[in-house]
Amino acid sequence: MSEGPGAAAPVPPEWWRRLHELWLAAVQVEDVTALATRVYAALLELPGAGAVVGARWEAGRPRYLRLRTEREDAPVTWVPTSPDWPGGPVPRHLDMPGDSPAVRWSGPDAVQPLVRPLLRPHAAGTVLECVFTLHTGDAAGLWVAFAHEVPADARPVLSELLAQVAGVLALSNRRILESQDHERRQARDAFLAEASLQMDESLDVEETLRRVARLAVPAIADGCVVHLFRPDGGFEPVATAHVAAGAQAWLGDVARHDDWLTARLRGASQHTRGVVLKDDGLAGGPFGSGAVGDGKTIRALSVSPLRARGRVLGTLTFLYHRDDTSLSDLPTLTDLARRAALAIDTATLYDQRRQNVEMLQRQLLPRGLPRVPGVELSAAYEVGDPTLDVGGDFYDAVLADERVSLFIGDVCGRGAEAAAFTALARHTLRTLLEDGTPPGRALARLNRALIGEKASRFVTALVVTLEPAPDGGWDAVIAGGGHPWPLVRRDGGAVEEVPAHGLLLGVVPDAVWAQTRIRLREGDAMVLFTDGLTEARSADGTCFERQLPEVLRRIAPIGASTPAQLVAAASEFRDIGDDDTAVLIARMKGRP
Missing domain, CATH: 3.30.450.80 (Transcription factor LuxR-like, autoinducer-binding domain)
Structure with missing residues (x-):
């Protein structure tokens, strides 16, 4: 050569x-x-x-x-x-x-x-x-x-x-x-997409935070801590994760009590893209070669602010025991933190709105039912629609001299407009019945009020007034406006449907509603409900309406828990349908 x-x-x-x-x-x-x-x-x-x-x-x-x-x-x-x-x-x-x-x-x-x-x-x-x-x-x-x-x-x-x-x-x-950079970008994009899907599946703040921590470990880092700012300005760890099960308690304790870490997190929360701490940057803290215990092997710390809609909600911290990971670059961490912050903020806003809706819903329902001598009143209400809109179901009971009037109804649709007409219907009927207005005439007055307000939604309602009968029982005077007919469960177990014909409310001016009268005796129960109960459907399309009389017959004795039992039976039966459900029951007891 x-x-x-x-x-x-x-x-x-x-x-x-x-x-x-x-x-x-x-x-x-x-x-x-x-x-x-x-x-x-x-x-x-x-x-x-x-x-x-x-x-x-x-x-x-x-x-x-x-x-x-x-x-x-x-x-x-x-x-x-x-x-x-x-x-x-x-x-x-x-x-x-x-x-x-x-x-x-x-x-x-x-x-x-x-x-x-x-x-x-x-x-x-x-x-x-x-x-x-x-x-x-x-x-x-x-x-x-x-x-x-x-x-x-x-x-x-x-x-x-x-x-x-x-x-x-x-x-x-x-x-x-x-090519390697392209593969890393694809892996990063796939990871961020999966992270978004996982976080978007939950509207619970704590569950969202736990998912963030679980996703990050070990895909991005060996440890993860999520801190949120409290309303008083404090810093609170709300989720931690570590690849070593034995280090979980240690990491949680450090996240909650270590002043060095808290100071670093507050400083990092002011940055736009976060910071990385390693080598001398870890000096004096619970991490790095100068630390003791589980933190000694941690080589680096990255802190990304959780920033959403112009507010800093907290920080997302990653801990690294190894030198490198293909996803541990600051742009990826910043992107993940941004997505996590939006998910947390969305969950927080959802929770606040849910609380507001629940408060408004409680205002549309009675705080409690009156105590009526000789009559036991009980009720149950279940929200069927998971959306954050107020439902249109309502019920109440009012006393007028020796009479007690029950009413139940449903405003078409959900949301703020439905809530407004729900409040109008409930308070109008309550005022009329407290003044002794008969059921049929009360529905007519409510119909005029709805038309006068140019209501864009129709209303169904059922009113039952119980009057003491001379023989010691009760006469039930019933008027219905497009509402499911009530059931009477006799003391012996028989169940009867009581016709209550009548037009929907808020549709035809000057309509008239006829009244029906039946006798109730000790042990009998008048059962009022909204269509969320009867229209619950099984997988084959069968309505719970066909099962309701038999379910009611089997419940013995009728008592304070009966409305909840009926709602639970409908929920178990339901495969289709998500309407709200209200049940109001009056059980006749011995007259005083």
């Missing part, structure tokens, strides 16, 4: 085909090291070449050296760097012109100091040196040691050849890094 002293070192014709093969490989290989192995083997095929050395610098510091000699069975020599490695920085004496490779010829004793010890045993003549930049800002180098001096007329061709080889390696390195 070697020529005599002073012999030329021409490039064999087949070597240009080898160069073409290297260019093809550059766009196919997934690991630049595999391509480098082929490059070294090809360079050693040059006449007189005895050794090839490759080097790489990262951030201006040597990263590794690699030696390959002309012996085919000789192993590749790797020389990894360390903090105290004496290798020098990138050889600036080559005056590298931007992205173009810098090529020069030199003797074995004049090459870069870090490769000199590797080349000296293999280079008796000339060394061809090429240093080139990588698109990441790093640099790499190739050295080909020849056994004899290479003539001047052969050097330009070899210089061009080595420059093209450097181009092959630079191109391959760039393509591989871009």
Whole structure:
């Protein structure tokens, strides 16, 4: 393979085909090291070449050296760097012109100091040196040691050849890094998409925070803590997670009580993109090499503010025991924190709105039912629609002298407008019945009030007035306006439906509602309900209305829990339908 002293070192014709093969490989290989192995083997095929050395610098510091000699069975020599490695920085004496490779010829004793010890045993003549930049800002180098001096007329061709080889390696390195970056972006986007889906599935603040912590560990970090600002300005940890089960209690205690961590979190919450603490930044705290216990092995801490709709809600903290993770970059953490903050803020707003809706709903229902001598009153109400809108179901009971009047109704639809007409209907009927207005006339007055308000929603209602009967029982006077008919459950268990014909309210002016009268005795029960009970449907479309009389018959004795039992039975039966349900029951007892 070697020529005599002073012999030329021409490039064999087949070597240009080898160069073409290297260019093809550059766009196919997934690991630049595999391509480098082929490059070294090809360079050693040059006449007189005895050794090839490759080097790489990262951030201006040597990263590794690699030696390959002309012996085919000789192993590749790797020389990894360390903090105290004496290798020098990138050889600036080559005056590298931007992205173009810098090529020069030199003797074995004049090459870069870090490769000199590797080349000296293999280079008796000339060394061809090429240093080139990588698109990441790093640099790499190739050295080909020849056994004899290479003539001047052969050097330009070899210089061009080595420059093209450097181009092959630079191109391959760039393509591989871009491919890896693309894969990381895809992994990051997939992770963030999954995180959003998981967090969006819950509208409970605490559950949302727990999901954030569970998603982050171990996908992003080894530990995670979520802090929220309290209304009084304090910082409270609301979710923690750690890969080591034994460290959970420790992390929770640190998150709640450590003043050093609290101060760092408050500082980081003022940043837009968060901060990373490591090395000296961990000094004095419960993490890092100067700490004790579980925190000693933590290498870094990242803190991202939870910022949503112009407010900082808290912080999202990640703990790292390992040096690197493909997803642990600040843009990803900032994006995750932003999504988590929006999910938390949405859940918080949802919870506040739910509380407001519940408060409004309570205002539309009686605080309690009156105590009536000789009559036991009981009621139950269940919200069927999971949306945050007030339902239109209402009920109440009022006393007027010796009479007690019950009413129940339903305003079409949900929301603020339905709530307004619900309040109008309930308070109108209550006022009329307290003044002793008969059921039919009370419905007529309510109908006029709704039409006068130009109601855009119809209302159904049922009114029952119980009057003491001479024989010790009660006469029930009933009027209905488009509402489900009431049931009477007799003391012996029989169940009867009481017709209560009548038009919907708020539709036809000057309509009239007829009244029905029945006798109730001790042990009998009058059962009023909204259509949410009867229209609960099974999977085959069967309505609970067909089951209701039998379910009511089996309940014994009728008591204060009966309305809730009926609501529960309908809920268990329901596969289709989500309307609100109200049940009001009056059970006759012995007259005083």
